[in-house]
Amino acid sequence: xxxxxxxxxxxxxxxxxxxxxxxxxxxxxxxxxxxxxxxxxxxxxxxxxxxxxxxxxxxxxxxxxxxxxxxxxxxxxxxxxxxxxxxxxxxxxxxxxxxxxxxxxxxxxxxxxxxxxxxxxxxxxxxxxxxxxxxxxxxxxxxxxxxxxxxxxxxxxxxxxxxxxxxxxxxxxxxxxxxxxxxxxxxxxxxxxxxxx
Amino acid sequence: xxxxxxxxxxxxxxxxxxxxxxxxxxxxxxxxxxxxxxxxxxxxxxxxxxxxxxxxxxxxxxxxxxxxxxxxxxxxxxxxxxxxxxxxxxxxxxxxxxxxxxxxxxxxxxxxxxxxxxxxxxxxxxxxxxxxxxxxxxxxxxxxxxxxxxxxxxxxxxxxxxxxxxxxxxxxxxxxxxxxxxxxxxxxxxxxxxxxx
Numbered sequence: 375x376x377x378x379x380x381x382x383x384x385x386x387x388x389x390x391x392x393x394x395x396x397x398x399x400x401x402x403x404x405x406x407x408x409x410x411x412x413x414x415x416x417x418x419x420x421x422x423x424x425x426x427x428x429x430x431x432x433x434x435x436x437x438x439x440x441x442x443x444x445x446x447x448x449x450x451x452x453x454x455x456x457x458x459x460x461x462x463x464x465x466x467x468x469x470x471x472x473x474x475x476x477x478x479x480x481x482x483x484x485x486x487x488x489x490x491x492x493x494x495x496x497x498x499x500x501x502x503x504x505x506x507x508x509x510x511x512x513x514x515x516x517x518x519x520x521x522x523x524x525x526x527x528x529x530x531x532x533x534x535x536x537x538x539x540x541x542x543x544x545x546x547x548x549x550x551x552x553x554x555x556x557x558x559x560x561x562x563x564x565x566x567x568x569x570x571x
Numbered sequence: 572x573x574x575x576x577x578x579x580x581x582x583x584x585x586x587x588x589x590x591x592x593x594x595x596x597x598x599x600x601x602x603x604x605x606x607x608x609x610x611x612x613x614x615x616x617x618x619x620x621x622x623x624x625x626x627x628x629x630x631x632x633x634x635x636x637x638x639x640x641x642x643x644x645x646x647x648x649x650x651x652x653x654x655x656x657x658x659x660x661x662x663x664x665x666x667x668x669x670x671x672x673x674x675x676x677x678x679x680x681x682x683x684x685x686x687x688x689x690x691x692x693x694x695x696x697x698x699x700x701x702x703x704x705x706x707x708x709x710x711x712x713x714x715x716x717x718x719x720x721x722x723x724x725x726x727x728x729x730x731x732x733x734x735x736x737x738x739x740x741x742x743x744x745x746x747x748x749x750x751x752x753x754x755x756x757x758x759x760x761x762x763x764x765x766x767x768x
Contacts, residue, residue: 375713376735400731402717502739507753516572520599534597537745538573538756542699547744548734556704559735 376555377402379562379571380445388436388448393533393552401555410435410448421459425450425486426497433490445571448488451552453528455481460528469518472529478508481528483550487558494570498561500554502545504532509539573752574599576759576768577642585633585645590730590749598752607632607645618656622647622683623694630687642768645685648749650725652678657725666715669726675705678725682746684755691767695758697751699742701729706736 380403387394390409398405410432417424433448440446453460455475463469486499509517522536523529530536532543532550548555565571577600584591587606595602607629614621630645637643650657652672660666683696706714719733720726727733729740729747745752762768 375710375717375732377732378713397734400734402732507756513572516575520572532744535572535574535599537594537597537752540743540753542742542753543744544741545739546737547729547740555734556737556739559704 375401376559376562379566383571384441384444386436386440386444386446388432388446391449391552393531394449397548397551397553397555405447406440408436408440414450416459421452421454421482421484422486422499422501425452425484426488426499427486429486429488430490430495430497433488433495437490442492444491446490447558448490449485449553451483451485451527451549453481453483455479455528462525462527463523463529466518469523469529470514473509473514473517473523476506476528476530477514478506480505483528485549485552485554485557487554487561489561489565491565491570494565496561496565498557500546500549500557502543502547502549504543504550505541507539507541513539572598573756573759576763580768581638581641583633583637583641583643585629585643588646588749590728591646594745594748594750594752602644603637603641605633605637611647613656618649618651618679618681619683619696619698622649622681623685623696624683626683626685627687627692627694630685630692634687639689641688643687644755645687646682646750648680648682648724648746650678650680652676652725659722659724660720660726663715666720666726667711670706670711670714670720673703673725673727674711675703677702680725680747682749682751682754684751684758686758686762688762688767691762693758693762695754697743697746697754699740699744699746701740701747702738704736704738710736 385405387405388410428450429448433446489496520535546554582602584602584604585607625647626645630643686693717732743751
């Protein structure tokens, strides 16, 4: 299990996200949070590559600030709808637009994970499908009033008020929340097999 | 949204489950928890009927103890694998058996929801598929050591250490956690349409 594989490791989560912190708590891993301040360039890459690239940039940024013995974990999540990335909404108008687009449709969520441990680097990713109920303007307005949409890619959080809008998902729930636990476990098992942890 | 539909309602959750309580917090609903002490008879019913029946039994039990103006919510969750219901494991042996059965396979989780409001009763349910990674005995032993399996149907919790064993789900995550938010929202919208809330 993850907490046994990471026993005696100093784990650094290269993210300020409270949701990722919470996920680490679910799996019994005490991690230091060190936010990566990178400009996220909109690289011309397919989503599954983009999220791995950004996750690695975050882990690499943090690596220059912490002890070289640390195991650094970076992650990047995007909401992808009709071949477009939906970022965090800046305005109420953005939030209305994003939620209207997601309403009644299925979109994809990708999270890239990067692990940096000494000279070694690993990346992987998860993709999930999320199907929204059909929302009416009352739903959208009431949701915006909760302020939940504003710090979240795609203008919704799957854990919180947003949960009631989700008809179904296919894939990893924790990916949609911001960190694919199952993918991370596979990466660590692979590192263990190669005797790198 | 759910919290607007339930504004000014006294909501009673007929369950002792801390996970259901947490789900109500996600959606901003303050509910009184009143555990239903019913003997859960193993009725000869298909799973989707059984969970609704048990949810209603719980809500009805609590209805005899609280103010008649309350909106009472009952729920019952079962883990269903190879045409058998997996309950909460009583012993380490049970937990090993259940986790071995789930390992590398897909099973179903059903949650029935019952709402009792005055003379009105409504029930519905959700079904999700959950696919486990292949676990080895190290995984199973380490997981049992966390004690997480013991108060959970099927000997696992999707939120917690167990999360790392879940390859993917199809359907509602919150159903697997113990309460299908999306289904509950549909039920309340329907009641609203009928002017019953």
